[in-house]
Structure formats: structure tokens, C-alpha cells
Amino acid sequence: MKRLLLLLIAAFCLVACGNGQKANNTQTAEEPKKADKILVVYYSQSNTTKTVAQEIQKQLGCDIAEIECVEPYTGEFGAVAGRWQKEQQEGKTTEIKPLSKNVADYDVIFLGYPIWGGTYASPVATFLKNTDFQGKKLVPFCTFGSGGLNTSTDALKKNAKNANIVEGYGIRQARISKVSGEVEQFLIKCGFKKGSLEQLPEFSEQKAVTDQEKDIFNKACSNYQFPLGTPSTVGARKIKNGTEYLFTVDSQNGKSQIYVIAEDGAQPEFTQVVR
Ligand SMILES: Cc1cc2nc3c(=O)[nH]c(=O)nc-3n(C[C@H](O)[C@H](O)[C@H](O)COP(=O)(O)O)c2cc1C
Structure with a gap:
């Protein structure tokens, strides 16, 4: 009887150990992580923001799409500012063409624009109205004369429907020649690219x-x-x-x-x- 009991305990142990191993095997078999699909979307009236957009696209090897106006803004600053101000006063929406890519097909959207009147240019306002960013990471970037990205982020938070807005990048038009190195550092800092990050000390006291x-x-x-x-x-x-x-x-x-x-x-x- 005693021998039979011992045999039963040994058999139970074998089954229990076998099951444990099986459970462990299933837990360790990890699925390979799917890479995020990235799209750069941008509007550019005089090609500065286009330069930044193309640099991001080149460094990440991702897709790119331009926001185009039905009636493009042409001419020098005065002409563009004049037309844009008049449209603002009249409450007009800037009409844009359908985008060549479908935002829904991507996980991360880099959205680029020139700053107009302290915020994103009006064609981007129309793009935001037409787009739902549910489940997407939105990385804003901009070019500007003097102000920076920060003046546009409140409006972006309000109007980019359901977007997870993360840290963005901005560069002055006058410094566009520095775009390659700056974009690289930005992409490394935000985890979109591997590489070494320049460590900067804090500013000294004022x-x-x-x-x-x-x-x-x-x-x-x-x-x-x-x-x-x-x-x-x-x-x-x-x-x-x-x-x-x-x-x-x-x-x-x-x-x-x-x-x-x-x-x-x-x-x-x-x-x-x-x-
Ligand atoms: C209508 C208009 C309004 C602008 N408003 C601002 C502004 O409020 N702050 C600023 O720093 N730059 C402003 N700028 C300068 C542009 O942001 C800058 O030139 C930008 O780099 C142009 O980009 P793009 O070449 O891609 O069109 C304005 C430019 C235009 C045409």
C-alpha cells in the first residue's frame, strides 16, 4: 500500500512538471514586434517646410505626402499674407486637394507646416478638420521666421482629433542649411532613429x-x-x-x-x- 502511494505521488509530480514546462514554453515564445508605419505629411508655401519634410523622409525611409491647395498661395510674403488675412477676416476655409496617401494606413504621422500668424498655416487647419488620428502618434514639425513650434501646439491639441501628440521639432527659415544635423538629433532623441545624442549642459543662471x-x-x-x-x-x-x-x-x-x-x-x- 505504502509502495502504491509512493508510485502515485511520483506519477503526479511527473505530470505536474510536464505541464509547467509546457506553460513556460508558451510564455517565452515572443511575437516579433511589428515596425511602426510612418508617414510624413506637410504643407509648404515656399519650400522651406518641404526641405524639412524631405529630410525626415530621407532619414527614416518612410512615405511622404504633400498637402496641396485647390488655389495655391503664390507670390512673395506680402501677397500671401494679404490674401490669407482677407480670407481669415471673411471666415473662409482654405480648400485642399485629397491627400495622395491614406492616414488610416499609418501608425505615426509627422505633420509639417510653416507658422502663419502664430499657428499652423491655413491648409493644415483644413487637413486637421478632415482627419481622425485615432490610435496614431502625431509628431508636429514646423518652420518659422522668428517664433517656434510652441505657439502652434495649443491649437493642434484642440484640433487634431484623437491624436497622441508627442514632442516636435522646429527650425527658423534663415537656418534651414542646418536641417540635416538638427533633424538627425531630433529623430535620435525621440527614438525614431539609432545614433549618439549630443549631451547639452544646462544654461547658467541669468x-x-x-x-x-x-x-x-x-x-x-x-x-x-x-x-x-x-x-x-x-x-x-x-x-x-x-x-x-x-x-x-x-x-x-x-x-x-x-x-x-x-x-x-x-x-x-x-x-x-x-x-
Ligand atoms: C502669411 C504668413 C504669415 C506668417 N506668420 C509668421 C508668424 O506668425 N511667425 C513666424 O515666426 N513666421 C511667420 N511667417 C514666416 C513663415 O513661417 C516662414 O517663412 C516659413 O519658413 C515658410 O515656410 P514655407 O517655405 O514652407 O512656406 C509667416 C509667413 C507667411 C507667408
Whole structure:
């Protein structure tokens, strides 16, 4: 009887161990992760945003689609701004052509636009009205004269239906020659590309500007068509080939913060005005 009991216990153990192994095997067999399908969608009136869009497309090897107007905005700044302002006053919607790609087929949408009147250009407003971003990651990017991406993100949050909006990228039109390196760093930082990320120190504390720093500020703003004000305080940090400054500036329209890059042997340039 005792022997029979021992045999039964041994048989039970064998079955239990066998089952455990089977369960473990199923748990470890992982499905390979499917790569996200990425689409770059952009509007560009004078090809600056197009340059950024094509750079992202090139670096990620993804699809791209341009938002085109039924009646394209043509001409210089004055002509475009005049027509756009009139349409705004009349409450007109900018008509756009159907997009060459279907947003629903993608997981991640990079959405690019020039800043018009502090927000995304009107053809992008129409695109947003027509699109549902349910289940999609939306990566905004823009080009601008002085302001940055941040002035457009509140409107984007309100109007990009169901989108999961993540960190974006912006570059001044005057600095478009720097797009390749900047886009690469942005894509690495946000996990879309592998590579090494330049580590930047924090800005030093704000202190009163010296004459030399004032000179750097004035040189950085000298090519810009509108007055940007007078710097009162500044912080600085070392970057790869020089120094980056963060000026606090007083102007007619109130205080702003202006980022300036001064690379060795090059004319200083402002990169963004935060109003
Ligand atoms: C109608 C219009 C309004 C603009 N408004 C702003 C603005 O509010 N802030 C800014 O920084 N730049 C503004 N700009 C400058 C554009 O954002 C900038 O030139 C942009 O790089 C143009 O991009 P694109 O070549 O892709 O059209 C404006 C340009 C136009 C034509």
C-alpha cells in the first residue's frame, strides 16, 4: 500500500512538471514586434517646410505626402499674407486637394507646416478638420521666421482629433542649411532613429548682459526684418562648436526669451523667439 502511494505521488509530480514546462514554453515564445508605419505629411508655401519634410523622409525611409491647395498661395510674403488675412477676416476655409496617401494606413504621422500668424498655416487647419488620428502618434514639425513650434501646439491639441501628440521639432527659415544635423538629433532623441545624442549642459543662471554679449545679440538679430528688443539678462552653455545664449529681452510687446547660437568663426544667429 505504502509502495502504491509512493508510485502515485511520483506519477503526479511527473505530470505536474510536464505541464509547467509546457506553460513556460508558451510564455517565452515572443511575437516579433511589428515596425511602426510612418508617414510624413506637410504643407509648404515656399519650400522651406518641404526641405524639412524631405529630410525626415530621407532619414527614416518612410512615405511622404504633400498637402496641396485647390488655389495655391503664390507670390512673395506680402501677397500671401494679404490674401490669407482677407480670407481669415471673411471666415473662409482654405480648400485642399485629397491627400495622395491614406492616414488610416499609418501608425505615426509627422505633420509639417510653416507658422502663419502664430499657428499652423491655413491648409493644415483644413487637413486637421478632415482627419481622425485615432490610435496614431502625431509628431508636429514646423518652420518659422522668428517664433517656434510652441505657439502652434495649443491649437493642434484642440484640433487634431484623437491624436497622441508627442514632442516636435522646429527650425527658423534663415537656418534651414542646418536641417540635416538638427533633424538627425531630433529623430535620435525621440527614438525614431539609432545614433549618439549630443549631451547639452544646462544654461547658467541669468545675469546682467555684458557689452560683449549685447554685441553678440545685436549681430544675431541684425538680419531680421523686425526689431526684437533689448536684452536685459542672459544665461549661457557650451555647445559642440561654440556657445548658446538664452537672452531675456524687453520689447514694446513685453518680455521674450531669445535663443542665440554663436559658433566659432561664424556670424551669431538667433534660433527662436519665445514670446
Ligand atoms: C502669411 C504668413 C504669415 C506668417 N506668420 C509668421 C508668424 O506668425 N511667425 C513666424 O515666426 N513666421 C511667420 N511667417 C514666416 C513663415 O513661417 C516662414 O517663412 C516659413 O519658413 C515658410 O515656410 P514655407 O517655405 O514652407 O512656406 C509667416 C509667413 C507667411 C507667408
